[in-house]
Amino acid sequence: TQYKYNYSDLNMEFVNDPSFEPVDENFITPNFGAGVMYYSRYYYIGFSVPRILNIEANDGVTESTRYKKHYYLSAGVVLPLSNGFKIKPSTLVKIVDNQVSVDINGSVLLAETLWVGILFRNFNTFGALAQLQISDRLRIGYSMELPSTKLITSQWGTHEIMLGFDFAPFRKQVLKRRYF
Template structure:
């Protein structure tokens, strides 16, 4: 179904903040005479800051808040370290019910490869295998040089 989204993103050398509503319209589905809302409006707020630490180490705490209504929300708290401008190592907590570990490596000037793992830390931890994610990021300058510089976000 058709929908519309809106958002903004501000990024500086040291921090970022973003707010988005990817689906502005609630999408209703008629399934055998019963109508239900299939896609509901979600609000996302994200922010992060990069701290220069000792020598070749940087620290980036970040937060992501997803809100749908008072009973449906998620809070991600993240902490990552950047070593030698090449390797990220991080951990995350979601609603204090899931823990995650992640890593990312810069390969050359434009390619980054990453892996993330999440595992519930409540009663369901022993019944599942968690979530595994692979990431490939490619920075391409399509229309000439735009001065991407160092990108931490």
């Protein structure tokens, strides 16, 4: 991660504060992550720590943690119910500073083409998602998430547009249907 402070861009009322001398500061804080995932055609389980080091930054006034270590545990399964109809329950558990966040998702696959689902985060946020398999290699999707608190009247939530492409570097390579 790279940070840059340029104090000369500040518009200050009192210009004689030595903490804000017009100097440029650049610093780089390297980090690394690790993870493992086991999957088959119909289920998966994974664990990851995307940023192993806590990144501290000092802006001249206070020191703060910019990136905290996050632990992720994810799992899911695809259950065939009938010809052309499958369900996919999945979960994601995130732990940061002994605070646990749990996502519970449920999707339905119709005719091996359209995923439609719902999600709950900590039972105070909910959302919906859809994904369309356009070809063997191309899919598009949309998801939205809304709070179930008083914020729902003033906040439109988060929205995400997805584009997925499966690469096959060799012409004769056969791609298997992937559910994850």
